[in-house]
Every structure is written in C-alpha cells, then in structure tokens.
Amino acid sequence: MALVRESREHDRLSSAYCPDIKAVSIEVTREVTLTLDVPSFRVTEGSCEAAEFSSSLPEIVSAHATFKAAMQSDTGSGDPFYEACIAEVRAISLCFPDIKSDFLRIAFTAWLAFACIMDDILEVMPLKDRESTLLECIQIIKDTLDYLPSHLVPITAQCRDGRIQNITRLLYNHCVQYLPQASARAFFEAVCVVLEAHIDEVRFLQGRVPNNFSTYITIRSRTIALNPFFEVIKTEFLAETEWQFNSAWEKLQLEVSRVAGLQNDLIGLARDLEDGEQLNAITVLMRSYGGIDKAELNSALLSWCIAEVSAEHNQGITRCLYYASQLHLTAKELGLQGAAMDTTEFVVRHILLLCETHLKWCASSKRYSVKSCISQRHSIHPDSPFLPTVCDSYTRVAMVKGTPYADGSEGNIGTTSDSRTESQLESSV
Template identity: 35%
Template sequence: MPSAAIDSLSGFKALIQPGKFGDTKGFYERCRAEVAAIKLFFPDVQSEDIQVCMAAWLAANCAADDFLESLPLLSGIKALKETILKLQGGTEDISADNGFAKILLSFQSYCSQHLDLSDDVCTELRSDIQDMCQGLLDELLFRQGVLPNTLETYLRFRGRTMGIHPFFTLIRTMHSPPCSKYLSGLRDLQTQVSLVLGLQNDLVGLEKDRRKGETMNAVLVSLNEQVGIDVESKDNILPIIIQDVCGIHNRCVAAAVEMYHGLAGLDCEVQDPVLETEILAFADTHLKWCASSKRYQAKVQ
C-alpha cells in the first residue's frame, strides 16, 4: 500500500490516542499490520481508500474499548450515555474528559474526509456506531446488576459489542445501493454473524478470562448463573457448559447459513452476492484467526 495511505492511517491513530504512539518504525509497522488484517478478513475489498477507512475503524474500535476499560463503571456508563445522545443528533457538546466519544466522532470525520459518502451512508454509519455503544452500555449495566445476570441477557448484547457493522457499511459503498428488502436481510445476517464472532472470542479467550478474573464471557456467565460461587461445582460442570456454549455457537452459524441462502433466493432488482458472501466468510476467517492465535480444546465447528 502507498506510504501516503499508511501516513493517513498513522495520523488518525495518533489523533485518537495522542502520546501513545510515536514517529517510530514499530508504529508504522503496526499500521501496515492493521491494513493487512483488513485484507485478510475482507479479501474482496480492493479499494485502498475503503481499506484504510476500515483499518481506521479497527483502530478506533480498539482504542475506544481500551479507553472504556480504563474508566470506573459509573464513569463508563456516563460516557456511553453521552456518546449515544450525541450520535442520535444531540446538540450539546460532549464532556471534555469523554475520550470515548471523541475517538468515535473522529472516525466519522475521518471517513467523511477520505470518502465521498452520501447522507444516507453517513446516517447508517452513525447508526452502526450507536448500536455498538448501546451494546457496550448494556454490558456495563449487566456488570452493575441492573440487567439480569443470565446467559440469555448476555447473548442479547454480546454481538453488538463487536462493532462489525461499520465494516460492511463501508463495503457497500463500492456497490449499487441495495433494495430495502435485501438491505434488511444483510443487516440481519450481520447481526447473526456478530454473535458468532462474540462467542468465538469467548470460547477462544476462556482460559485468559478465567486467569484474569474477567466475567464477561458466555461460558463464565452461564457457569455463575447455574452454580453461583460453589467452586467445586463449577469445576465439575465447566466442561458441560463449554460444550453447551459451543452448541449455541454452532446453531448460530447454522442460522447464519440459512439466512445467507435466503438472501440468495430474494427477488430483488439490486443485490450483489458478494455482499452476503463477505459477511458469512468473516465468521470462518475470524475463527481461523482465533485458532491460530491461541490454542483451545473445545470443538467449535
């Protein structure tokens, strides 16, 4: 990729996390690695401008998540609520210390500067980000105990926290605008694949989460729901719960495949099979990437 594109991405990353990155060879190598990751996950995307904006979303998503994790619970809830109001069109300025909102709003501005986006696409991108923020807010309310601490509740927001919708909204700018029925089906498929990815992360990251005392994991949520603080019971039932969550993952994949075939059978004037193929393939590529980055014994198909 031309150095100008890498320079652009590096400038954005320095903007959203000032002081964390320097003008070093390692920093530029990380930028190239992020673009390479986008090419791996989305091999059919050939536009360099789209690739860079997708890499910018990857960077913004990670940076926003890091910032949120650095905040106390109540401060995180406040930052998310303020960000959601702003994304909904609120006119009030965001708080000076709300770095979370600043990162996400900077991404919006970056895309507007580098791509000729229609008003409809800008609105959809803003809605995508808002959807992720709502999922993250539900996660914090879950941690706080405001939402029921059940696996059913957890699964309602797990996929939304992944924030994959902006990737596909950007991809669709390379294609003719789809008809409303087809677009609705694509969004439903994205939502299903989002949950698949979230469950893959939970299963692959289970050992690390247990080691760090992290509770936001489908296996651990189900474990706590079923046996509470009984350590001996937890050890006995853990393998069963892992297989249960694997089963949920596999059923979600099957549902996604069914949605994919349903999209192919739609009677719609404007639709491109590349779009639904990109979405479904993301689940497979993501799982392979997870498996290569960390060994895990549970069988996920």
C-alpha cells in the same frame, strides 16, 4: 516504509457461492481444544509480488498512522507503533479480502482501532462513569450527522475523562474524509448502535437487566462491532432493489455477529478466567450454575459450558448459511437476475466471510495454533446454495419447514439447558 513492503495482502481462493464447511481445531490450553465449524472460503495470505493491490498499502498505513497517532498522542512513532498500524491494516485485509477500495479500507481500519482503544479505556473506567460517557459520544455523532459531509467536530474534552469523547470526534473527522455521504451516515448510525450496546453492557454488569446468557448474547452480538462494516458494504454495493428485503440482510448480519462474539469469547476464555472477566459467554453460563468461583473452579462444569457454547457457535454457523440461502431465494423471487443477483451474492459473501476470517484473526492475534479440515458434517443442497441438508448430532439442529430449528427457536442455551441441575451437568460431561 520497509515494514509495509514486507507486508502481504490476503486473497480469497474459493469463488464458490456455496462454501464447504470446515472444522477448525484451536488448542487454547493444554486441557482445552476448541472444534468450531466455519464456512471455508479459503482465505490465505498471498505473496508480496502477487498481491495486486499491495502498492496502495503505504498510503493506507500512512493515513491510519496519522489517525492512530492522534488517538494515542502519548505513543511514539518508532517501529512498534508502525507495526501496530500495519497489523490493523492487515487485519482488515484478512477480514475483508474482497474490499479493494483504499478509502473503505482506511475507514474500516480506523473503526477497528477505535473499537479496540475504546474497549481498553472502558475497562479501566469506573462503571458509574461509562454510561454517561457513551451517551455523550452518541450525542456527538447524532449532532453532526445532519451536517455531512463537510462539518468537522471540535476536538475538546468536557468531562473529567473525555478520552472516548475525543477519539469519537477524531473518528468522525477522519472517516468523513474517506466515506461517501450515504455510507458515512450508515456507518455512524451503526456506530451509535454499538455504543448503545456498551451501555447495555454496563446495565448488565450492574444487574439492571437480566444477567443470563440470552441477554448477554444479544449485547455481545452488537459490541463485537461488525455492523458498521456491514452497513457500509451494503450502502456501497446494493442497489435500491436489494434494499427491499433489508430485514433478511439484518438477520444474516445479526447471526454472523453472534457467531463472531462467541468466537471472541471462546478464544479469549483462558485470559478472561485468569483476569476474572465477567463478560464472556462461558463465564456467564457458568455463573448461572454457581460454578465460577475462581478459587475453586468447577472443571467439569467448565468443560460442559465450553462444549455448549461451542455447539451454540456451530448452530450459529448453520443459521448463517440458512439466512444466506433465504437471501438468495428472496432475491430470486423478486426477479433479480444477472448483475443484480451477482451483487446480492457478492455482498452475502462479504458478510459470511467474517465467520471464517474473524476466527482466524482472533486465533492469530493470540498466537494459537489452528488446524482445519473439510468437515463431513454438512453438505450443501445444490438448489439452495447455503442450505445445509445434513447436520451432525452434536450441533442439534433440525431444518424443518423452512426454519432453522424444528421448534422455530433461536437456540438451546438458556432454555432447555438452564433447567438442568449442576449434578446433571457434571454427569453429562
């Protein structure tokens, strides 16, 4: 476990409930540098000596290695395998620096690994087989939820390619050992929603649902697979009183997931263009203007679409802050105070942190250089900690009468933008 001893935990340096907004610049190609806004909780890598919970890393890595080896039985057990296990454990440490429970971190790391392996299998699986496979996985989970916590699922393959079904059973058997019953139920119900989103993804590719940006992003906000984390965190920490305004929690969760999905697509754009990947926010937007011919890529349109999706991301950050502020105000109106209010703010911070940490993880996993500074584009109203009062014209967001936008809409892409012609788009770049 020498590799584990060299690993470091991550810490959140800012304890402020109202974070600054920083602009992060990421150079993804020589021609393309992204500038994205994120709330700054100043999550950094700590030293091995200073990390209070580093002593538990060997146990977490060991549990994860056992699970990962079962999912990838053809993988060796040498240093590369353990390096991959440690990288996934550290990714959870980065994304959830305030989660210190070993059991939660083991379950979270398992879900991360499962989601990545499932994506890899789905990518090479014939499109016609994906929907039935995913439906079987959903049924496997639903058939077992009533037997929580002790019932284990037999590991058998029924279909020609039963790999995803098998790793679904492995995920279930692994996580029910570590999650309390209520959290396990919330987790696997959210997992089913992710699997259903992948079915919608198949239908999107087959043209069975509208092939446009707004449809794509509703799917992407679920396939990004963050909600199982959020549902466990809520179940673990929120009291019954805080569940009274669950619709407000869901708005924040959805918006953070939208933001993370756009981050993933923006960071992965270069590779997706090279591979001809259809499921990317930028390529979906370009297709609506007929500008995705790989042989002759419309560079002006590409630049415009990158700018539009980046702006949509930054609008999403503003919406995240708005929904977080609404949660705070709703809790206050319901009379929450003291420890109850502290818990609400604690869970809000867990969810909102993903806007910063997910971007950092995406960029680091692709070895991109990241530069950041505190942006002057936003300021925070002192009486409503997450509500921005000043917005840059680039984000085109108006905060009027308690709604994220002056017209109450959920975004510009796919509405006003789609009505413009390609020549107008080129002239605007």
